[in-house]
Amino acid sequence: MSGNVSTPGASVVSRVLAVLYAFDNGHRRLGVTDLARRADLPVPTVHRLLRELVAGEALTRDAEGRYAIGRRLWDVGMLAPEQTELQQVASPFLSDIHAATRATVHLAVRDGREVLYLDRLSGRASVPVVSRAGSRLPLHATGVGKVLLAHAPAELRDDYLAAELRRPTVHTIIHPERLRRQLAAVRREGYATTEDEMTLGACSIAVPILRRASADGVPEVAAALGIVVPTLKRERTRxxxxxxVAARGIGRSLP
Structure with missing residues (x-):
């Protein structure tokens, strides 16, 4: 936010919003000085607001004195009608997949340049899974993320591939042309896979959840549905x- 929130007449609410809006995908953790600069507020004012926001669990403070969005804000955000509706519709289908496979099941959407996990049911196998409901991970390193990136607007996809990509493991595909070919295959084949790309010892397979647009009838990707397992060698087809089946059921149930 800019300008006017630092004036004496600015409301407390506008100043609190200025602090919260200082966070974005490129600024996940911020110190007091950076927060004050990005919110255009005096440092003493930001200090006072931060104490109350941390006390109310809207923000968290780490050992290095940096602040991040807290879980309570995530919980409030999940009350947004679109995400709540998607979770409610998808929940029984996720439970069915979990019961049938005993694997970790993910429901995710794209949030800018990251994949946002709306729901996760943990599997019984000892697979290293770093995601949780509310967490964000790189689009190019996860199965659900690759599905969402493959179906993202072409301009966003080009910008994403032109940037320096994070490499969580030595197996993560970060070469732009190789990744571009893989994303084209995802669109063509209807699913994405990863092998040891987000964490070693974890493979994933994911599909898009399609919802028909009301105007022209062209399906739009509403979310991605994925499974994480130790290996895909034996049970990929199943x-x-x-x-x-679950993605089609969810898609048909969405308005």
Missing amino acids: LLAALQ
Whole structure:
């Protein structure tokens, strides 16, 4: 936010919003000085607001004195009608997949340049999974993320591939042309896979959840549905079939 929030007449609410809006995908953790600069507020004012926001669990403070969005704000954000509706519709289908596969199941959407996990049911196998409901991970390193990136607007996809990509493991695909070919295959084949790309010892397979647009009838990707398992070598076909059936069911149930 700019300008006027630092004036004496600015309301407390506008100043609180200025602090919260200082966070974005490129500024996930901020110190007091950076927060004051980005919110255009005096440092003493920001200090006072931060104490109350941390006490109310809207923000968290780490050992290095940096602040981040707290879980309570995530909980409030999840009350937004679109995400609540999607979760409610998808919930029984996620439970069915989980019961049938005993694997970790994910429901995710794209949030800018990251994949945002709306829901996760943990599997019984000892697979290293770093996601949780509310967490954000790189689009190019996860199965659900690759599905969402493959179906993102072409301009966003080009900008994403032109940027320096994070490499969580040595197996993460970060070469732009190789990744571009993989994303084209995702659109063509209808699913994405990863092998040890987000964490070692974890493979994933994911599919899009399609919802028909009301205007022209062209399906739009509302979300992605994925499974994380130790290996895809033996049960890829079965897992993919389970995901596709669930994704179609969710898609048909969305308004």
